[in-house]
Structures are given as C-alpha cells and as structure tokens.
Amino acid sequence: MKKKTLFSRISCAMLHAVLLTTCASVPRIAEDESAIHVVLIGLDAWGAYSVPGADIPVIRQMMAHGAYTLEDLSVMPSDSAPNWMSMFSGADPGLHGFTSWNSKEPGFQPAAVDSRAFFPGIFGLLRDQKPESTIAYFYExxxxxxxxxxDVPNRMKLVPLLSYWKPGANKIARYIKKQKPGFAFIGFYGTDMTGHSKGHDTPAYYKKLSQIDGYIGIIEQAVKDAGIYDNTIFILTADHGGVGKGHGGESMQERQVPLILYGKGIKKGYEIVGEVHTYDTASTIARIFGLVQPDVWIGKPVEEAFE
Incomplete structure (x- = not known):
C-alpha cells in the first residue's frame, strides 16, 4: 500500500513536469477570465439582526446592487459544523451526519457518499463535473x-486570525489576482469569537463586523484587479447568529442569517421574498456553474435572485 501511495505521488509530479498537466492537489493555471467565477464569503455567527444597525458600507453596496434576504434560515442545531456542512452539501444534518458544532466526521452513516467516501458537496461536485476548475478554500x-x-481544492489553507490580521486578507487577495479561481470560499471567524468573548449584538461585535467589511472590500478589489469582476458572482452568508455569548438555540436571532448575491446575472436592489435555507446555497452555486445536482440534496437554487 505504501509503494502504491509513493508511486502515485511520483506519478503526479512527473506528469506535471513532463506533460504540464496537474493532479488535484497541484495549483492549476489561472482560470479563464470570461468564465463565471464565484466568491463565497462566510462570516461565522453573523446574525441577520445585526445588518440594519451595522457600519458595513461594502456589504451594503452589494445589497443595494444585488439580491438579498435577511431571513435565510439555518439548520438545527444552529451551530457551526452542521451549518457550514449544510451550506456546502445541499442537505441537512440528518443526511450528511455532521450534527455537533465541532463535528470532524459524520456521527452516523451519511445518506450517500461520493467516490471520496464523503457526502457529496459543492466542491467535489465542481471538481468531478468541471475537473479543470481552479478551487480555493481559505478558512480561519x-x-x-x-x-x-x-484533495479537491487547488489551494486549501488555514489563514490564522484572518479577521484580526490585515495581511491575511492581503494574502488571499494576491492569490485571487494571480490564479483567478473559478470558485473561492473565504471563511471569517472574528464575529463568532467576539460573540463568545464579548457577546453578540454588542458594540464589540459591531466593531468586528465593520472590520470584516473592510476585508471583504480588499477581496472585492482583488477580483477587480484580476480582471474577472464583470464575470463574478459574490455570495455572502453565515452559518448562524447568536444570543448573549452563545449560539445553537432555537430563536430567530440565532437561526436567521443574511444571504446576499451580487454580480453577473443577479437582480439589482432586490429583496428575496421566498423561503431560503442554508442548504440552498450549494444548490444555487451548482445552478451558477451548470452542475447536475445529486438526488440526495434537498436544497433548491434561489432562482428569484437571478435576472
């Protein structure tokens, strides 16, 4: 088994050097600028309740010129891993099996698995159906x-203290300008950390949200500098909200999160009125890329947001 693994790694390197092709884990060439690009930005513990009173000019500009709802409903429990996984997989915890805030694997046999023995998610779906896509996954x-x-993203990296440390956003910006990824996820953690330490819906929480808004502006500018802005769709959302210094409860302040779509082919200044759930995000991204959605998914594209 070890010889096979070693041979596979050597084969990958040789193919890359000799044929100028790549294996999944090797950074690919820059994406076609004329293709559709998606930048998914997630703010941990960003409750929809906070939007009206927050100083977030970049996000407000995207809302004003895009489609949005402040009633995107998280799955239960309204914790981190169950909702991030639902956002990525088009399904709820009863199907994908991530049921606690820090789940590292399914707590039971998932309803389906792909060739990687993983519940089918949007990242694997894009890799399988459009294998030449450049996929980036940055998280805090x-x-x-x-x-x-x-083995799916071309670039998968923990960026420590991203929402506290400006160079973190700048590093991601440099990657975007160079690689022009077809699909990039950027996950900010500062709102959740502040919510737990200082409290949700507090001056400290709003200060942190405003700071992250500035970092989103850095990401947006990088997309412009990369020359792909006119063909990019930004999606901003969250895993859950929060009350006091916790989350995971049943209140709307804990369950309702924003969903904002902005960019090519998206309605402008439009408030989404239909029901939206966290797992609809994956289905919406699949719709943007023209991917065939797995039968096991229960998510639906937010068609209302498109022109």
Missing part, C-alpha cells in the same frame, strides 16, 4: 478543514 476556524475533501 480550524474546524472547517474537516468539511471539504482535502
């Missing part, structure tokens, strides 16, 4: 590394 909370198969 270490628990997120268990939610995506490691």
């Amino acid at each position: 909370w270490s628990g997120m590394k268990y939610l995506v198969p490691k």
Whole structure:
C-alpha cells in the first residue's frame, strides 16, 4: 500500500513536469477570465439582526446592487459544523451526519457518499463535473478543514486570525489576482469569537463586523484587479447568529442569517421574498456553474435572485 501511495505521488509530479498537466492537489493555471467565477464569503455567527444597525458600507453596496434576504434560515442545531456542512452539501444534518458544532466526521452513516467516501458537496461536485476548475478554500476556524475533501481544492489553507490580521486578507487577495479561481470560499471567524468573548449584538461585535467589511472590500478589489469582476458572482452568508455569548438555540436571532448575491446575472436592489435555507446555497452555486445536482440534496437554487 505504501509503494502504491509513493508511486502515485511520483506519478503526479512527473506528469506535471513532463506533460504540464496537474493532479488535484497541484495549483492549476489561472482560470479563464470570461468564465463565471464565484466568491463565497462566510462570516461565522453573523446574525441577520445585526445588518440594519451595522457600519458595513461594502456589504451594503452589494445589497443595494444585488439580491438579498435577511431571513435565510439555518439548520438545527444552529451551530457551526452542521451549518457550514449544510451550506456546502445541499442537505441537512440528518443526511450528511455532521450534527455537533465541532463535528470532524459524520456521527452516523451519511445518506450517500461520493467516490471520496464523503457526502457529496459543492466542491467535489465542481471538481468531478468541471475537473479543470481552479478551487480555493481559505478558512480561519480550524474546524472547517474537516468539511471539504482535502484533495479537491487547488489551494486549501488555514489563514490564522484572518479577521484580526490585515495581511491575511492581503494574502488571499494576491492569490485571487494571480490564479483567478473559478470558485473561492473565504471563511471569517472574528464575529463568532467576539460573540463568545464579548457577546453578540454588542458594540464589540459591531466593531468586528465593520472590520470584516473592510476585508471583504480588499477581496472585492482583488477580483477587480484580476480582471474577472464583470464575470463574478459574490455570495455572502453565515452559518448562524447568536444570543448573549452563545449560539445553537432555537430563536430567530440565532437561526436567521443574511444571504446576499451580487454580480453577473443577479437582480439589482432586490429583496428575496421566498423561503431560503442554508442548504440552498450549494444548490444555487451548482445552478451558477451548470452542475447536475445529486438526488440526495434537498436544497433548491434561489432562482428569484437571478435576472
């Protein structure tokens, strides 16, 4: 078994050097600028309740020129891993099996698995159906590394203290400008950390949200500098909200999160009125890329947001 693994690694390197092709874990060439690009930005513990009173000019500009709802409903429990996984997999915890805030693997046999023995998610779906796609996965909370198969993204990296440390956003910006990824996920953790330490719906929480808004502006500018802005769709959302210094409860302040779509082919200044759930995010991204959705998914594309 060890010889086979070693041979596989050597084969990958040789093919890359000789044929200029790549294996899944090797960074690919820059994406076609004319293709559709998706930047999915997630803010941990960003409750929809916070939007009206927050100083978030970048996010407000995207809302004003995009489609949005402040009633995107998280799955239960309204914790991190169950909702991030649902967002990525188009299904709820009863299907994918991630049932606690720090789940590292399914707590029971998932309803379905793909060729990687992983519940089918949007990252694997894009890799399988459009194998030449450049996929990036940047995250700040270490628990997120268990939610995506490691061999799928071209770039999968923990960026420590991303929402506290400006160079973190700048590093991601440099990657975007160079690689022009077809699909990039960026997960901020600062709102959750502040909610637990200082409290949700507090001055400290709103200050952190405003800071992250500035980092989103850095990411947006990088997309412009990469020359792919006119063909990019930004999606901003969250896993859950929060009350006091916790989360995971049943209140709407804990369960309702924003969902904002902005960019090519998206309605402008439009408030989504239909029911939206966290697992609809994966289905919406699949719709953007023209992917065939697995039968096991229960999510539906937010068609209302498109022109």
